[in-house]
Amino acid sequence: MMNTAPEDWSARSRELALLLSRAALGDRLAFKRLYDLSSGHLFAVILRIQRDRSLAEDLLQEVYVSAWKAAASFDAQRAQPLTWLTQIARNKAIDSLRRAQAQPRLETVHRAADDDRPDLDQQLVDESPGPAALLERASDARQLGHCMEGLSAQQRQSVALAFFDGLSHAEVAEQLRQPLGTVKSWVRRALAALKGCLERAAQSDRAVGA
Amino acid sequence: MDYGNKTLADALAAQYVTGTLRGGARRRFEALLGGHPALRAAVADWQDRLLPLTGVLAPEPPPPQTWVRIQQRLWPELAVAPLPWWRGLAFWRAASGLATVAALSLGLLLGNPPGAQPPVVVVLQSTGGDPAVAGSVVASFSADGRAAVARPLARVALQTDRALELWWAPVQGKPRSLGLIKSDGVTVLRAGQLPGGLKGSGIDHLAVSVEPSGGSPTGQPTGPVVFYGKLQL
Numbered sequence: 001m002m003n004t005a006p007e008d009w010s011a012r013s014r015e016l017a018l019l020l021s022r023a024a025l026g027d028r029l030a031f032k033r034l035y036d037l038s039s040g041h042l043f044a045v046i047l048r049i050q051r052d053r054s055l056a057e058d059l060l061q062e063v064y065v066s067a068w069k070a071a072a073s074f075d076a077q078r079a080q081p082l083t084w085l086t087q088i089a090r091n092k093a094i095d096s097l098r099r100a101q102a103q104p105r106l107e108t109v110h111r112a113a114d115d116d117r118p119d120l121d122q123q124l125v126d127e128s129p130g131p132a133a134l135l136e137r138a139s140d141a142r143q144l145g146h147c148m149e150g151l152s153a154q155q156r157q158s159v160a161l162a163f164f165d166g167l168s169h170a171e172v173a174e175q176l177r178q179p180l181g182t183v184k185s186w187v188r189r190a191l192a193a194l195k196g197c198l199e200r201a202a203q204s205d206r207a208v209g210a
Numbered sequence: 211m212d213y214g215n216k217t218l219a220d221a222l223a224a225q226y227v228t229g230t231l232r233g234g235a236r237r238r239f240e241a242l243l244g245g246h247p248a249l250r251a252a253v254a255d256w257q258d259r260l261l262p263l264t265g266v267l268a269p270e271p272p273p274p275q276t277w278v279r280i281q282q283r284l285w286p287e288l289a290v291a292p293l294p295w296w297r298g299l300a301f302w303r304a305a306s307g308l309a310t311v312a313a314l315s316l317g318l319l320l321g322n323p324p325g326a327q328p329p330v331v332v333v334l335q336s337t338g339g340d341p342a343v344a345g346s347v348v349a350s351f352s353a354d355g356r357a358a359v360a361r362p363l364a365r366v367a368l369q370t371d372r373a374l375e376l377w378w379a380p381v382q383g384k385p386r387s388l389g390l391i392k393s394d395g396v397t398v399l400r401a402g403q404l405p406g407g408l409k410g411s412g413i414d415h416l417a418v419s420v421e422p423s424g425g426s427p428t429g430q431p432t433g434p435v436v437f438y439g440k441l442q443l
Contacts, residue, residue: 009262028285035277040269047270049229057276064280078254086261087227091236094229138263162230163260164267169230191224198259 012037013080020081024071031071035064038082042089048128049093049166059092066092094166131160147197151190158183159190216248223252227260329353330408332416334439340420342367343436347391347418349376349399355408358388358399366393366436368420375421377431378405378441380412390425391418408443415440 016038022030042063046056066088074084129137135156139148148156154176161167161175173183225231226239243250334347349360360376368374374393377385388404391397405411419426420433 009265032277035280039276040271041264041267043272044267044270045264048267057272060272060276061280061283065283068284078250079257083257083261086264087257090229090261094232098233134266135263137266159228163228163263166229168232187228187230188221188224191228195224195256195259 009082010080013082016081016085017076020067020071020074021076023068024074031064031068034067034081038085039064041082042085045086045089046093048164049090050096055096056093059089059096062092063089090166097166131164132157134164135160147193151193152186154178155186155190158186159194162187216252219246219249219252220256223249223256226253227256330355330441330443332439332441334416334418334437337435337438339434339436343420347374347376347437347439349388349416349439351404351408353408355404355406355411356401358404359396360388360391360399361396362391362393368393371423372420372433373423373425374418374436375425375431377417377419378413379415379417381414383412385417385431387426387429388416390421408441413441 016034019030019034019037023034039060043056043060046059046063047053050056050059063085067085074081132153136148158172158176158178161172162169167175169184169187170180172187173180176183178186222231222239226236231239239249243253330351330353332349332351334349336344336346343366345362345364345366347360347362349358351358362374366374373390376388376391376397376399378388379385386403386405388399389397391399405413416437416439417431417435418437419431419435421431422433426432
């Protein structure tokens with residue numbers, strides 16, 4: 001189940017908007033339905049950033065507890081519910097990374113180079129697509145390929161690491177082994193390219209729709 | 211800072227939605243949103259641009275207990291009411307443990323309110339009346355005989371136009387129907403069909419017969435008796 005197309009996002013949001021407005025009036029069944037329809041997406045968003053499953057589950061609980069309490073303040077005229085919920089989920093997930101960093105980290109144990117057992121890193125290879133692959137998929141789904149062409153692979157990678165995996169500028173810089181200032185400007189440039197491209201896409205959508 | 215400045219508002223909003231505005235900076239930014247419509251508008255634009263991109267993530271269903279915990283946090287007054295004694299897993303576990311013994315009845319103290327009489331359980335064993343039907347059925351009566359439930363311990367395979375009907379009978383005399391029971395789950399028996407207090411009710415044994423799907427057309431068992439158990443008080 002993929003729900004990348006913007007119209008799909010909007011269609012799901014319309015249904016959620018109704019449920020959210022009922023939840024704001026205290027309708028618990030509507031809230032349960034909202035949960036059923038959105039929790040799979042939000043859990044995926046959180047897990048992408050916070051890989052610890054049990055922490056991610058706690059965060060998901062917090063998202064819905066917050067959503068129930070803030071349902072009355074949600075303005076359906078100005079925002080889409082799925083967008084609103086996704087933002088709440090992302091903020092909580094990113095905050096949890098900061099908290100985790102404040103705690104001592106386990107040192108990585110390096111095995112001896114002459115050890116001929118299969119590399120543990122390779123056995124535990126992460127099956128989920130990397131952030132750049134996700135960005136590429138998202139771009140394909142929204143026909144953004146041409147916006148991305150002007151960006152280098154590293155520039156695309158930098159914005160994808162920040163956006164999908166919740167990495168800070170400093171962490172992206174560390175991962176890509178680039179100076180912080182460089183990474184910041186890459187992210188800025190990539191976002192500007194995305195923005196220009198999405199605005200053009202929206203304009204042509206309107207032109208086609210007219 | 212001039213948060214009405216469009217370029218600045220746009221840059222901050224982009225960072226906020228991308229997730230690179232962190233910690234204290236993000237919280238200050240969020241606090242500013244309330245008073246700065248231009249910032250809010252910039253954030254909304256970036257959210258509309260970027261957040262749908264998360265739609266490429268394959269949905270990940272959370273475990274069932276997540277919703278249970280959310281409910282507990284939001285509505286603690288819903289703190290799960292204790293299950294009726296016959297719904298408790300321990301009850302059915304105990305009952306199925308007894309099923310190996312021939313017809314047997316006993317009282318079980320399963321968290322009943324103090325002073326409440328334990329229920330009376332009758333295990334009906336398969337009679338072999340229909341070679342396709344095996345296992346046992348457990349019928350359980352509240353001590354006052356006014357409420358009862360019955361359930362096969364394993365799903366009973368029946369033809370689609372057949373149903374199980376539960377009967378009680380005195381030592382001598384005709385059986386009386388206690389109604390149809392589910393072949394694959396718990397049936398709550400209708401109080402009107404119960405004989406009332408078990409002592410002195412004259413119930414000697416219980417039986418289950420295979421009947422047409424609407425129940426016995428004659429008011430007496432018409433199909434093979436497939437389960438049988440004595441009531442012992």
